[in-house]
Amino acid sequence: MPFFDLPASDLPGYRSQATTPDDFDAFWDETLAEARKTPLDAVFVPRDAGLTLFDVCDVSFSGFGGHRVRGWYIKPAGRPVADCVVKFIGYGGGRDQPQQHLLWPATGRAVLVMDTRGQGSSWAVSDTPDPVGSGPAHPGYMTRGIQDPRDYYYRRVFVDGVRAVEAARSRPEIDPERIVVAGGSQGGGISIAVAGLDARVRGLMADVPFLCDFPRAIGLTARDPYGEIVRFLMVHRDKVEAAYRTLSYFDGVNFARRAKASALFSAAMMDDVCPPSTVYGAFNAYAGPKAIETYTFNNHEGGGTLHECRQIEWLARLG
Amino acid sequence: MPFFDLPASDLPGYRSQATTPDDFDAFWDETLAEARKTPLDAVFVPRDAGLTLFDVCDVSFSGFGGHRVRGWYIKPAGRPVADCVVKFIGYGGGRDQPQQHLLWPATGRAVLVMDTRGQGSSWAVSDTPDPVGSGPAHPGYMTRGIQDPRDYYYRRVFVDGVRAVEAARSRPEIDPERIVVAGGSQGGGISIAVAGLDARVRGLMADVPFLCDFPRAIGLTARDPYGEIVRFLMVHRDKVEAAYRTLSYFDGVNFARRAKASALFSAAMMDDVCPPSTVYGAFNAYAGPKAIETYTFNNHEGGGTLHECRQIEWLARLG
């Protein structure tokens, strides 16, 4: 992969041209208010996964539309814990098996991993359906309901994400002020949205985040998932404007502009899934305390385990 | 594309190993009975498409679940017509613009083209949503609801297809005994299913049909859409048996075994989307009068316009 995006030296000064719809806040306030009419009903069922050092629970709670969303809750066994990382998953994956999520528990924290509804069949299993159909859509999840923000797939997912944080807060051992949201790629995009929608979130770790700076991302890269939108509009030549309008309600840039949590981002200069300028589009707009690591020779794998080490340190410093 | 499937000389003797579930008939009888509880309510709205030689109508009718399904109805203007071809579309496409469907009207017949619900965003536009959600599924339509035949996506589509024939029959100018179902690839698969479910269908033209002989097709070819099932099972390693069971309710081989209409199939020896043996799996099982054209050096484009000429002649002979 050769370099293809802005030079690294231009990224700190880059400003996204993503616009915020006038009713952005109203849209989300109403959306969340409606969702909260259904009780959260977070249920934690112990699961023997053979991981004797940890307590593992199969989680479920009511997300968007009252639909039940699954996940894992894992914490060190026989130790006090107060911090919780709420983790979101990359595109096409799911909560998978509990042993995939031991990093934060190994540092003494709890982790709550949320399934992404309807996904979980491309590289990791999920157990959460998306009971909502859609208009004509391209294979994948990016264009389901793209003609109207109220129907758009990520409206449901972002509400699920906010509710996942609430589920974590419902645990008696967890300090409700000590929730960190985290994820890579789509998981990073959901994290940014949740941080923008829940002002109590303490920290945000977004790695090579997806769903940011749509106006720049679409057409800058041919790869999926942004490519799904291109291919949808290739067929639906008369729906370009409606699609861009819908996406403006879900652009990480707009959530970043109202987030307050301390944030650690990461980007990669050769990332042609989530190009670095689109990550900086969100990062530069981010309203809270922030830091970013940029990896020069990486594609969408980003900073990998080295960045995990930096996240361990950053979380420790966050206190 | 080199030859990869059985030698041509072995195809006439090939027998599919697809099994018919004991309750196959009951499943479909109940499914159709339930669908027919909702009135068909076929609506034909004239559309000025600038095609002065033809009358074009925007069609809608109630398909599975009472969901409205769209299509085009096109017939020669100012001429009597009695025959109707009901045409189904290939995977990912939709009814598109009316001018895409002039072949059968140009021969003096009517055509009713049915949208495939939820599709229509990969290469041709559709206007029909699929308002039903699904469990975790691979991008695409092949694995939506694959864990239970009652939830499977093609249950809805095949019912829509049966209802499309009923919509054609509802036209006063059309002789209800002179309906031919037709389509290529997925459209061929739907045609076979409809011919198996509606004993009054007079003719069937199925080109390089998809959705036939799943036990052989899955793993014989890596290409989509069969490949979607492989990739789903790659992730859902513990759902293989359930998926195969579900698919047995939708296998063209099983519909072929109970079809009665006169049929013209086509297959292509280098087709790695719908391999020729899987087409012969259905053709050899087909219970009605039948013929097949096999194109030696073609992939999924099959017999193309040459086969159209042969279909024109075949339809003329069908009388």
Added chain:
Amino acid sequence: MPFFDLPASDLPGYRSQATTPDDFDAFWDETLAEARKTPLDAVFVPRDAGLTLFDVCDVSFSGFGGHRVRGWYIKPAGRPVADCVVKFIGYGGGRDQPQQHLLWPATGRAVLVMDTRGQGSSWAVSDTPDPVGSGPAHPGYMTRGIQDPRDYYYRRVFVDGVRAVEAARSRPEIDPERIVVAGGSQGGGISIAVAGLDARVRGLMADVPFLCDFPRAIGLTARDPYGEIVRFLMVHRDKVEAAYRTLSYFDGVNFARRAKASALFSAAMMDDVCPPSTVYGAFNAYAGPKAIETYTFNNHEGGGTLHECRQIEWLARLG
């Protein structure tokens, strides 16, 4: 496909650097004069293609060098007709079967479809040989005779195109002032050339036209057919100048500069076969009344059936 060409906002102001040889007009005047020494001898043989709504004729006429060129002539059966669209085919294709060309007849016009000599074996059948050999050439048609404009393959093809218009005019039912030339890709390139060579042509519809703005096109895209020229020059390192000189006699930009017909162009922003700037190179140079539709998310499929609808409307307005 990511965007790779000039930004859309720069296209209206782009000016091609294609130069017009001093003897461009003389070259073509002599070429046409020589061709017209052979009588056109347009022959129309009725063909029963089973398309009962249309009269179909197998056409042949004398093109370049007196060589017989084939085509189809199709018009509504039993109706008066005065307008004729002369249609040219994309690279590698041929006239195929008559049913491929029903769009304009369905609007009440005649269509005359011209085979492209020697082609017709890549995706659609033709029946017209090219009885002229060539010097060493790369596989394909782009470099046959490229060392001298008098030997160049498209000299023969463009003459054939002018003669095809004359064949259409030879029909008694056709108003000789109501000929529109049309085509996509290579067909668009031929259309522009014919419009530049025949001042009586009334309309031009050129979709994602090929053979335009060679100086920009060569090396901007790696894909065929422009890529054939690159690969020829890769081997014939010492023939670059001669090749560019030859191409200047065949560049759509130069034909556009002297065309008079009303024109509707189309371009696609992700078209890496005929990049949008090369289409604008011809469009911006076009001397007659003109309009262009630009499709943002399309590759070489351009505006597809949606653009057909716009062409139907545009033709209706052309009167």
Added chain:
Amino acid sequence: MPFFDLPASDLPGYRSQATTPDDFDAFWDETLAEARKTPLDAVFVPRDAGLTLFDVCDVSFSGFGGHRVRGWYIKPAGRPVADCVVKFIGYGGGRDQPQQHLLWPATGRAVLVMDTRGQGSSWAVSDTPDPVGSGPAHPGYMTRGIQDPRDYYYRRVFVDGVRAVEAARSRPEIDPERIVVAGGSQGGGISIAVAGLDARVRGLMADVPFLCDFPRAIGLTARDPYGEIVRFLMVHRDKVEAAYRTLSYFDGVNFARRAKASALFSAAMMDDVCPPSTVYGAFNAYAGPKAIETYTFNNHEGGGTLHECRQIEWLARLG
């Protein structure tokens, strides 16, 4: 990926044609005897990786030639532990960061992860050089020294593997009879070799193992790393016999024939890196108690996290 190897039903009866050199045992006895002349000198340096639930040590010991080999040793903090899994890494990777290896510690065991010398630059970092040069070799590690078994790269690696087990045994808390060797792909191949060379090893978990059944693997698949051998022999046309002879000293089939540990293998039917028949070549030859899981729709990812769950259960049953 379509199925390409033997049908699943033929695998249990498949017998590898790999031959055992007459001096196979002598070769390895001498090799190990020579290596053991250098003291093991296993050093465990505590490392603060921020993983508070675990004790992490940076390990080094003397492998082949007395060269220092690095790794991680990780065990639950503040708990008794007696079992140790010695884990080997897939081709091109290295020990990476400690958090990559928490699975077995999370079950209450220790893990010792061994770097593969010279590798560790393709997808995961290692810190262990290979100070031995080689004759002309193809890029990669598969053909270094392939002309003589004494020079072959994997002679050094397999000795390192035996020494890694000895390093684990040197820990006072570890029961020397409770060592399990494990790994996927190359790591599986090394595990099999070590189980064949160290009769005290208690268990073996080899997933989609590489380095097995060379006579069948070479030329059955085009993918690397087996493909490196093909490409080397493509150039070195006169060294085929010498290369095959060398490989016979390193074939997992030959180690399997003398292994005694209880073994759990896994294979995948669509694995074109380590084809399933080559895995069964080793498994069917395996002399100890054994079981195998075969995943039908998987390529080299094999059983993934589902197989990890099965390994957790299998290890628990092993006691």
Added chain:
Amino acid sequence: MPFFDLPASDLPGYRSQATTPDDFDAFWDETLAEARKTPLDAVFVPRDAGLTLFDVCDVSFSGFGGHRVRGWYIKPAGRPVADCVVKFIGYGGGRDQPQQHLLWPATGRAVLVMDTRGQGSSWAVSDTPDPVGSGPAHPGYMTRGIQDPRDYYYRRVFVDGVRAVEAARSRPEIDPERIVVAGGSQGGGISIAVAGLDARVRGLMADVPFLCDFPRAIGLTARDPYGEIVRFLMVHRDKVEAAYRTLSYFDGVNFARRAKASALFSAAMMDDVCPPSTVYGAFNAYAGPKAIETYTFNNHEGGGTLHECRQIEWLARLG
């Protein structure tokens, strides 16, 4: 490239199913008789190529239809020479520069290199046009005139090849009984044809020869140039029989059956351009004294420079 053709052990027993047309001999006798009506008129013009050890001449002679064919004639300077290798070039190439052909002159022989008419623009320059046009043909040379053996492109090329041998014989220093024909791929195919058509040829060296055993080759490999025929027949679905009939007049198997020269063939087991079984199809049918080298791990590069060494030895033994 994995193995894909018959196992090596089956090759010696393989028999091609290529049939010989009844009038094969008559066809070629008439063809050659007609060609010889035009005087050969071999002209040798000295060229200073800076290669002081050799005499280099630019050659031309009258081939098929009296068309002038170019080549190089190179021999050691200031030394007696009696042997001449007549060398034919692979598909798409040409005679290139003289320094490309020093191997046989370096062994003390002369070499006459023949351009392949019309080619020479894909990887090496030629200077020989093919002044004959063709019917609709796929890009490339394989399907030009394929509907009739009298029109087929290789009829012209094979005649050129026979005439090239005659041009070599016209040199006073060359012993007319000491001509060896040689070439790789297409050059090997031409060599076999020439050896079958000229009974005085003393030796034949055919490496990975093309144009052999068409019935097996077509569809066994997807790669060009055989792939051109597949793609032509993909479009011309109704010309399969005619094409196969034409090819039977040009199949190396049929020339091999009547050749008398001593022959050294080579084949490669992973050659998917000219699969090994097709080479053995010709070799096993070869009527003269013969030997073959088979390279196990090579694709179309075959035995490369190692085989050149073997050819040097074989030629020396031929005396």
Added chain:
Amino acid sequence: MPFFDLPASDLPGYRSQATTPDDFDAFWDETLAEARKTPLDAVFVPRDAGLTLFDVCDVSFSGFGGHRVRGWYIKPAGRPVADCVVKFIGYGGGRDQPQQHLLWPATGRAVLVMDTRGQGSSWAVSDTPDPVGSGPAHPGYMTRGIQDPRDYYYRRVFVDGVRAVEAARSRPEIDPERIVVAGGSQGGGISIAVAGLDARVRGLMADVPFLCDFPRAIGLTARDPYGEIVRFLMVHRDKVEAAYRTLSYFDGVNFARRAKASALFSAAMMDDVCPPSTVYGAFNAYAGPKAIETYTFNNHEGGGTLHECRQIEWLARLG
């Protein structure tokens, strides 16, 4: 391949940003001094390769570390010779068979071809091992020892190159002042280095040279071998600075700055292995008399045999 690098008109003015380490001269002086402590011991063993016009010798001499390096020495038989071209080989290749190197001997010069240690297994055979191991490295040769200039692989190769010139000078028939170094790609890079390290070299012919202008090359192209460095740094995210520092000791730009020989470079505008700007980076910095040929439509094949002709003329003019 479309154009991707700087426009041709910008290349003459382009200046590389490669920096020269302060101790660059000292590093190389010490390196060469150390190497010269081992006697050269150039051995020339006659080899009968069947090439009767030439004397062929199997060469060996002591290169870096006293390791024996192999090669061929070929000169016209029975003629006086004074000039010698010392030729270096492209990446992955080796000295191969003698007949590969007849060009310069055919012009009346001697040639000494040097094996590249450890390579020679990707496309041409070598016979020279590299007995030095390395730290963790990516498959290939580019990252062996990249963490320290003293350990870097090319330190050994460049010393071998200087010694190869000394071996040529050791021949009694060769005029030690009439040595020209030459090579393409890696061979060009070695040539530039040797010309920079040995002030007596008379001429340099560097075609599409590799190993030039690392700061621009890395990340400009994704292809190997520069791509190996990118992929190494993708994994070794924390070693970027060390790698760049090491490479600065081996950058052709720095050798060019101190070279004195007359030079003929070549570059190709579509070369995405050794992009043209990187070649101009070295050429523009070159301190001696110089000329460059730039091929517009070529990738890494560059000027091919046409450029050989130009080199023949250039060498003749060099006198």
